[in-house]
Amino acid sequence: MERTKRPVQTSVKDKQLIEKRRGEMIRGSVQLFKQKGFHRTTTREIAKAAGFSIGTLYEYIRTKEDVLYLVCDSIYDQVKKRLEQIDLEQGTLESLKLGISYYFHVIDEMQDEVLVMYQEAKSLSKDALPYVLQKEVEMTGMFETLIQRCVDRGVIEMSEAYVHLLAQNIFVQGQMWGFRRWMLQKSFTLEEYIFLQTDLLLEGIKGYQKNSALN
Amino acid sequence: MERTKRPVQTSVKDKQLIEKRRGEMIRGSVQLFKQKGFHRTTTREIAKAAGFSIGTLYEYIRTKEDVLYLVCDSIYDQVKKRLEQIDLEQGTLESLKLGISYYFHVIDEMQDEVLVMYQEAKSLSKDALPYVLQKEVEMTGMFETLIQRCVDRGVIEMSEAYVHLLAQNIFVQGQMWGFRRWMLQKSFTLEEYIFLQTDLLLEGIKGYQKNSALN
Amino acid sequence: MERTKRPVQTSVKDKQLIEKRRGEMIRGSVQLFKQKGFHRTTTREIAKAAGFSIGTLYEYIRTKEDVLYLVCDSIYDQVKKRLEQIDLEQGTLESLKLGISYYFHVIDEMQDEVLVMYQEAKSLSKDALPYVLQKEVEMTGMFETLIQRCVDRGVIEMSEAYVHLLAQNIFVQGQMWGFRRWMLQKSFTLEEYIFLQTDLLLEGIKGYQKNSALN
Amino acid sequence: MERTKRPVQTSVKDKQLIEKRRGEMIRGSVQLFKQKGFHRTTTREIAKAAGFSIGTLYEYIRTKEDVLYLVCDSIYDQVKKRLEQIDLEQGTLESLKLGISYYFHVIDEMQDEVLVMYQEAKSLSKDALPYVLQKEVEMTGMFETLIQRCVDRGVIEMSEAYVHLLAQNIFVQGQMWGFRRWMLQKSFTLEEYIFLQTDLLLEGIKGYQKNSALN
DNA sequence: GATGAATGAGGCTTCATTCAT
DNA sequence: GATGAATGAAGCCTCATTCAT
Numbered sequence: 001m002e003r004t005k006r007p008v009q010t011s012v013k014d015k016q017l018i019e020k021r022r023g024e025m026i027r028g029s030v031q032l033f034k035q036k037g038f039h040r041t042t043t044r045e046i047a048k049a050a051g052f053s054i055g056t057l058y059e060y061i062r063t064k065e066d067v068l069y070l071v072c073d074s075i076y077d078q079v080k081k082r083l084e085q086i087d088l089e090q091g092t093l094e095s096l097k098l099g100i101s102y103y104f105h106v107i108d109e110m111q112d113e114v115l116v117m118y119q120e121a122k123s124l125s126k127d128a129l130p131y132v133l134q135k136e137v138e139m140t141g142m143f144e145t146l147i148q149r150c151v152d153r154g155v156i157e158m159s160e161a162y163v164h165l166l167a168q169n170i171f172v173q174g175q176m177w178g179f180r181r182w183m184l185q186k187s188f189t190l191e192e193y194i195f196l197q198t199d200l201l202l203e204g205i206k207g208y209q210k211n212s213a214l215n
Numbered sequence: 216m217e218r219t220k221r222p223v224q225t226s227v228k229d230k231q232l233i234e235k236r237r238g239e240m241i242r243g244s245v246q247l248f249k250q251k252g253f254h255r256t257t258t259r260e261i262a263k264a265a266g267f268s269i270g271t272l273y274e275y276i277r278t279k280e281d282v283l284y285l286v287c288d289s290i291y292d293q294v295k296k297r298l299e300q301i302d303l304e305q306g307t308l309e310s311l312k313l314g315i316s317y318y319f320h321v322i323d324e325m326q327d328e329v330l331v332m333y334q335e336a337k338s339l340s341k342d343a344l345p346y347v348l349q350k351e352v353e354m355t356g357m358f359e360t361l362i363q364r365c366v367d368r369g370v371i372e373m374s375e376a377y378v379h380l381l382a383q384n385i386f387v388q389g390q391m392w393g394f395r396r397w398m399l400q401k402s403f404t405l406e407e408y409i410f411l412q413t414d415l416l417l418e419g420i421k422g423y424q425k426n427s428a429l430n
Numbered sequence: 431m432e433r434t435k436r437p438v439q440t441s442v443k444d445k446q447l448i449e450k451r452r453g454e455m456i457r458g459s460v461q462l463f464k465q466k467g468f469h470r471t472t473t474r475e476i477a478k479a480a481g482f483s484i485g486t487l488y489e490y491i492r493t494k495e496d497v498l499y500l501v502c503d504s505i506y507d508q509v510k511k512r513l514e515q516i517d518l519e520q521g522t523l524e525s526l527k528l529g530i531s532y533y534f535h536v537i538d539e540m541q542d543e544v545l546v547m548y549q550e551a552k553s554l555s556k557d558a559l560p561y562v563l564q565k566e567v568e569m570t571g572m573f574e575t576l577i578q579r580c581v582d583r584g585v586i587e588m589s590e591a592y593v594h595l596l597a598q599n600i601f602v603q604g605q606m607w608g609f610r611r612w613m614l615q616k617s618f619t620l621e622e623y624i625f626l627q628t629d630l631l632l633e634g635i636k637g638y639q640k641n642s643a644l645n
Numbered sequence: 646m647e648r649t650k651r652p653v654q655t656s657v658k659d660k661q662l663i664e665k666r667r668g669e670m671i672r673g674s675v676q677l678f679k680q681k682g683f684h685r686t687t688t689r690e691i692a693k694a695a696g697f698s699i700g701t702l703y704e705y706i707r708t709k710e711d712v713l714y715l716v717c718d719s720i721y722d723q724v725k726k727r728l729e730q731i732d733l734e735q736g737t738l739e740s741l742k743l744g745i746s747y748y749f750h751v752i753d754e755m756q757d758e759v760l761v762m763y764q765e766a767k768s769l770s771k772d773a774l775p776y777v778l779q780k781e782v783e784m785t786g787m788f789e790t791l792i793q794r795c796v797d798r799g800v801i802e803m804s805e806a807y808v809h810l811l812a813q814n815i816f817v818q819g820q821m822w823g824f825r826r827w828m829l830q831k832s833f834t835l836e837e838y839i840f841l842q843t844d845l846l847l848e849g850i851k852g853y854q855k856n857s858a859l860n
Numbered sequence: 861g862a863t864g865a866a867t868g869a870g871g872c873t874t875c876a877t878t879c880a881t
Numbered sequence: 882g883a884t885g886a887a888t889g890a891a892g893c894c895t896c897a898t899t900c901a902t
Contacts, residue, residue: 039254204419270884469684485888634849
């Protein structure tokens, strides 16, 4: 599952060094991409922000696009790693609520990164895109599991299609907080947003459940 | 309200000609932006796709970014114009459902355009961005009105904050259909998607309403 | 026969202008290549020597290698055009001598160009090389005809293989005068060189002829 | 005579090691230069082909051009060493024929090396070029001796100028076999080529000799 | 002596924009 | 109004060379 890494060519051999340098590179790039977007950022700026020369930059990547891939991949990884803290298996409404709340907090904390990822990922080549989309599938899969366990334990009753769609809705509503901040964050605090969205989500679930109980 | 047009400088005087040429330009550009994105599309390609020379292109715009603005603006206008078909004022659940359904259909038909708009609008300069964001505000405003009328007529009971959030949710779920098509359109037909989302939305509303009725 | 031109992409449409600009380009490039070789010459230098900007240069070619191809092709053409002055059909020893002498004079006059051609042609891509080699085939073909006519008219008697080889020898001895000038031109004047080489060549022919007459 | 070596700076002291490493370097480089030419070959590739690191490469040379010099020098040496097998002093037509034949065989066996040498030597700096040209002088000198001895012994009669030119012709006809292989080796086997060229050469000589005998 | 990571000058090419016709 | 040739700043990337380990 975690095997999905697209290799990025290096001429440096020391694995640890690669990890370190790429970390520096990614950190710098996120800041730049946030400010000016991928296309308006030059490789020279990336190198400078990373703290090394243009030559060194190219020891660790092959093309500028590799940087974008590395950045997106890294952000996905960070988000995913944090989401792995969620206890997906408990199968209670409480754990579902907690999971959603935790996810929204993560998005809030990583707002800049998430924004970059969603605005720039589409610039990835046909070659690299599948790798990051795969990560999205995995993440929405987590929400599906989270909900499905509630179904499994009889806490809620819901068809697979609804579970799938709900997971997507949760996922997108998280992102929404990040990329529509200019609109949402004027109206709501994070906690308000979480409270309201969770409420709507769960009422939707409960309503659905009641209806189907009638049949 | 409709006054929100940012003027784009021209050296041509004939208003009708301007309209015609810009139409050709926008049509061609949408295709190109869809395929390669704004940054990877050259002004030469735009001119060619529009059917005139690079020199002529620059008679109708001042910078490449003007094209992007014109494209985004035009798409927003088309979407908005179509949404204006919706009867916002009726204030029945049925009209709310119809409105949502109609919106989702519009998005589905204009998928490519919507995609372009959302992927490229962020490349607009600080100068032009407000003009298109304003359009978004207006559109979500329409959904707010649509819901609010139901509240006004007593069909549903809901605080302003919820109305605001619901409007945003509807708006984003529409877009979702377009920009997450690679995931959603594998699992659902448009009608299924509309049915399920509407159901969840309205159950959320009803659940909410019931709860607050208890207070 | 003369159809063997590899097209070089242009974004300029005016055929005459292309011809003119490419002429300027080639003239400047020959000077540069002569001095520093193709690889050590920069595109900026080429543009400057041609008398226009780097941008303009790239309106008339697609890659730096195109310049090399154009240069080689042009030189071959010039040499060939001059060789076409030779009366190939007469079939007398005198005309053979005249032809050789004329060829050596052409080489002498175009020494720099010929040098460039022979030193740099090998840098042409697999794509372009055949086009210039074809020209060589055509040129040696001319010498073959020149000799063959003498055979046809009974002036000399010689098998095809010898005719072929002789043509090659003449061709290479011409080039020799250009690319071994550091050695030859210290020992001989052009006229001396022509006289001696022609003498050796014809004696070889006569000797050959006599021998075979004995059989 | 053999003193003509241009020193190439080293930071390594051990003479034997230098010899060994340079051997590895030259062997690898010939392959690379043959395939891609000197300019398109990188120092990294050279180091890799030689079997050591880029750092080590630079312990044995000072600049990339040193490699080219070393390669050319080495090839010339090999060719010359083999030519030294020829008995120059015998002064018979038979020995002349044998010498020519032997030389052509050497060229044939070392085709790749010879090609590299002739195509890349021109990239040597003004500094290094004389050293390799000197080698050429020495080699043509060998052919001069070979012929001159025949003159000395009265086997043939010929002025110095002719001897000089003949030597050059032989030398160039050898090279011709290598660098015009695309044309010659389609028409002739090596033995045919040797036979025909020798024949033409000797008939030229005999013809010349007869003529002058008449005077 | 050997290694290979780091450097940055400099090369090739693109492309938004202008302007003479 | 339309055209398209001209411009050159600026971008991406390579690679010979150095130097700390």
